[in-house]
Amino acid sequence: xxxxxxxxxxxxxxxxxxxxxxxxxxxxxxxxxxxxxxxxxxxxxxxxxxxxxxxxxxxxxxxxxxxxxxxxxxxxxxxxxxxxxxxxxxxxxxxxxxxxxxxxxxxxxxxxxxxxxxxxxxxxxxxxxxxxxxxxxxxxxxxxxxxxxxxxxxxxxxxxxxxxxxxxxxxxxxxxxxxxxxxxxxxxxxxxxxxxxxxxxxxxxxxxxxxxxxxxxxxxxxxxxxxxxxxxxxxxxxxxxxxxxxxxxxxxxxxxxxxxxxxxxxxxxxxxxxxxxxxxxxxxxxxxxxx
Numbered sequence: 001x002x003x004x005x006x007x008x009x010x011x012x013x014x015x016x017x018x019x020x021x022x023x024x025x026x027x028x029x030x031x032x033x034x035x036x037x038x039x040x041x042x043x044x045x046x047x048x049x050x051x052x053x054x055x056x057x058x059x060x061x062x063x064x065x066x067x068x069x070x071x072x073x074x075x076x077x078x079x080x081x082x083x084x085x086x087x088x089x090x091x092x093x094x095x096x097x098x099x100x101x102x103x104x105x106x107x108x109x110x111x112x113x114x115x116x117x118x119x120x121x122x123x124x125x126x127x128x129x130x131x132x133x134x135x136x137x138x139x140x141x142x143x144x145x146x147x148x149x150x151x152x153x154x155x156x157x158x159x160x161x162x163x164x165x166x167x168x169x170x171x172x173x174x175x176x177x178x179x180x181x182x183x184x185x186x187x188x189x190x191x192x193x194x195x196x197x198x199x200x201x202x203x204x205x206x207x208x209x210x211x212x213x214x215x216x217x218x219x220x221x222x223x224x225x226x227x228x229x230x231x232x233x234x235x236x237x238x239x240x241x242x243x244x245x246x247x248x249x250x251x252x253x254x255x256x257x258x259x260x261x262x263x264x265x266x267x268x269x270x271x272x273x274x275x276x277x278x279x280x281x282x283x284x285x286x287x288x289x290x291x
Contacts (some may be wrong), residue, residue: 013081013094013124014287018131019105019180023204023245025070027131028097029063030245030267030280032056035084039264044281044288047083047092056082064263068250084281086288093288096121108187109180110172122191127198127287130185134209136177136221178224185228189235199229199236200283206242208249212274214240241283242270 018024035046049056062069082095098104098118108114122128185199203214211217218240219226229238247257247266260266269277271286279285 012092012126013096013121014284015121015125015128016095016097016131017105017128017184019177019184020103022131022133023243024097024131025059026063026245027202027204027243027280028056029059029069030264032060032082033064034264034267034278034280035082037262037264039262040267040279040281042088043279044084044086044284047085049083050081050094063246066246066250066254066257066266084284086285089289091288093126093284095284096125105184106173106180109175109183114187119191122188123193125197127200128188129200129202129283129287130181131202131204132177132181132218132222133204134206134217134221176224178222181222181225182228185225185236189232192235194235196235196237198287199238200287201225201229201238201240202283203240203242205244205249206268206270207244207247207253209242211242212270213272214242214270215272217242239271239286241286242268243280243283244268245280 016024016028034040034043059069081097083092084095085092098115098121104115104118188197201214201218203209203217206214209217211220229236245267247253247260247268250257257266264278267278267280269280269282271277271282
């Protein structure tokens with residue numbers, strides 16, 4: 001009850017963030033479909049929109065026809081906020097999508113800048129979703145690099161570079177994914193100014209992963225991110241979801257997916273020890289309900 005009162009007296013905004021290629025477009029397309037359908041029990045419902053429906057309808061139609069979504073470029077998206085109703089709480093949350101392309105988040109890492117609109121939305125949020133694609137950029141071990149050098153035959157070239165003492169420029173955008181994610185969350189942490197928020201870590205393309213529990217997958221594959229969230233539980237109350245918004249890889253599984261009559265039933269959402277659902281609003285329900 002105390003947490004419900006806390007929610008009632010707090011801003012109702014939530015954010016949806018992720019680096020480029022995290023699966024935000026496909027997730028949003030499936031979400032936009034489910035919000036209006038009646039074939040998924042208990043899901044959140046659409047209330048109203050701050051923005052143009054054209055972009056949302058376009059990506060939803062692409063998704064429902066089992067086609068691959070184009071990668072969102074800066075300026076392509078027209079969505080500001082989607083207002084979603086929770087029938088159980090009789091409450092509405094505003095899902096703020098500051099950057100569908102993810103380029104602005106990458107620039108936050110590389111250029112150390114953020115828009116005033118993004119800063120304001122985070123400061124007013126009670127929670128949010130962090131989307132991560134399972135094909136993350138990992139750290140490279142020196143031992144692995146030595147083997148690769150031998151296999152591709154560039155040892156002599158590298159020896160020449162070393163002899164000439166040539167500097168190798170470091171590109172910040174090539175940093176491991178989890179390093180960038182932690183930096184992204186440290187920025188969120190600073191903007192929370194001591195407030196506690198709920199963070200749903202959403203691992204997209206879950207159909208590509210041979211793991212039942214998303215929490216275990218994050219702990220194993222993204223240990224730095226896991227350690228950061230564990231060490232900052234006073235700010236981030238966190239859980240992980242595995243989400244396959246499309247249901248399978250396109251075009252490999254296109255024929256199989258087209259045979260599923262209800263597009264909503266292609267969606268797979270996993271939370272906890274393999275508990276599966278078609279309700280893609282589950283992460284938002286969790287971040288919204290302080291019970």
